[in-house]
Amino acid sequence: MTQQLFHLSATDFVFPPCHFALKDPDGLLAVGGCLSTARLRRAYQQGIFPWFNEREPIMWWAPSERGIMELDEFHISRSLKKSVRKLAPDVTINTAFEQVITACRQQRVDKEGTWINKAMLKAYIQGHKEGFVHSVEVWQQGALIGGLYGVMLNGVFCGESMFYRTPDASKLAMWALVNWLKRHEAHFIDCQLENPYLLSLGAKVISRKEFLAKLRLASHYQVPETMWHPQPLRAIYD
Known part of the structure; x- marks a missing residue:
């Protein structure tokens, strides 16, 4: 059967079903469209995410295998516990989003290049302003040492990127996120x-079919109104 790559309209936000994604490259579902927040919302609700480099067209993906983190399967190593005691970090949410996404971009530009291009940066900053893109920040003595950001529209937190300036700081951000999601009885992290x-933190791989089934269950979850208000996360590692 000949595979078809879908080209998205600039004027509507309709995506093809995920099972139409190409086998090579695995998961490429469509190209084109735009990065409006309305389109981003529709994509994440259907298990689709954008991923492309600066000089490429917008590409939308739904891979045949998906990495997820079950909240009860996050691996807390001895070294990570030692890092909490050593760093005595302060953790906040949504207090420094633009600093976090910019640091994620810069860390990857410096190392291997990044998909967090200028268009993506602008789109996710707008998504943050609209209340569905969030950040977790890790601080030490007032300095931002690590963090992560992602999308949450239902019971799934869709992780986008993380960074660190001190060893283990991105792991501490993930640990804090896991505990925060647990407190609010969310489902899992995409x-x-x-x-x-x-994988070293406890993530696992499931099929696209299983992922979409879990996403449908999570779609019934209502994100609590105050969950992502800018705030410190007290006793988040207890």
């Missing part, structure tokens, strides 16, 4: 693509 770093 890690999108697997990598050794996330």
Whole structure:
């Protein structure tokens, strides 16, 4: 059967079903469209995410295998517990979003290049202003040492990127996120693509079919109104 790559309209936000994604490259579902927040909302609700480099067209993905983190399966190592005691970090949410996403971008530009291009940066900052893109910040003595950001429209937190300036600071951000989601009885974290770093923290890989089934269950979850108000996360590692 010949595979078809879908080209999105600039004027509507309709995506093809995820099972139409290409096998090579795995998960490429569509190109084009725009990065409006309305389109981003529709994409994440259907298990689709954008991923492309600066000089490429917008590409939308729904890979055949998905990395996820079950909240009860996050791995807390001895070294991570030691880092909490050593760093005595302060953790906040949504108090420094633009600093976090900019640091995520810069860390990857410096190392291997980044998909957090200028268009993505603008789109997710707007999503943050509209209340569905969020950040977790880790501080030490007033300095931002790590953090992460992602999208939450229902019971799933869709992780986008993280950074660190001190060893283990991004892990501490993930640990804080896991505990915050647990407090609010959320479902799981969508890690999108697997990598050794996330697997070491307890992430696992499931099929697209299983992922979409879990996403449908999570779609009934109502995000509490005050969950993502800018605030310090007290006793988040207890």
